[in-house]
Amino acid sequence: MTDPLDDLERLALSAPSGATLLIAPAGHPLAERLQVHDGSTAQTAQSLLSNPPQRRYALALLADGLDDLSSDDGRRLIAGLRDLYAETLYCLASSERWPTPSMLALGLRPLASYPSSLALYHFDLYDYKRTPDWLNSRHWANPERWDKARW
Numbered sequence: 001m002t003d004p005l006d007d008l009e010r011l012a013l014s015a016p017s018g019a020t021l022l023i024a025p026a027g028h029p030l031a032e033r034l035q036v037h038d039g040s041t042a043q044t045a046q047s048l049l050s051n052p053p054q055r056r057y058a059l060a061l062l063a064d065g066l067d068d069l070s071s072d073d074g075r076r077l078i079a080g081l082r083d084l085y086a087e088t089l090y091c092l093a094s095s096e097r098w099p100t101p102s103m104l105a106l107g108l109r110p111l112a113s114y115p116s117s118l119a120l121y122h123f124d125l126y127d128y129k130r131t132p133d134w135l136n137s138r139h140w141a142n143p144e145r146w147d148k149a150r151w
Helices: 004-013 029-038 045-050 071-085 100-105
Strands: 020-023 041-043 057-063 086-094 109-114 118-124
Touching: 004 029, 004 057, 004 086, 004 109, 004 118, 020 029, 020 071, 041 045, 045 071, 057 071, 071 086, 100 109, 100 118
Parallel strands: 020 041, 020 057, 057 086
Antiparallel strands: 086 118, 109 118
């Protein structure tokens, strides 16, 4: 198994320089790694809730930042990151405190689980909702089929 921090670091290095927002406790090892590589922005979850970012980031990494928050604040933080502040979100959370159904309800997809009861979840603005098969011109609003099929 790989280390979850190594996985998050690889994901962060794939983003453009300076376009990464890291949400982690103060002194988190990943913050030091990312500052060296690309000058990403790091904040704690509490400071982000009280003082939201002024812009949208290409990538947000939430690393162990949910443990200090209540369930409501954690959901509010994830929803804010997902909807307003990041195009892509990776969330590393305790699978005991934040089980998969809770994360699925917030729109995150599971990517990996680790032996240390951590799980990695993913949300991408551009592929979060797959287009259903019925939503195409074969099934509706197709003038060529108006006299050929009865609805």
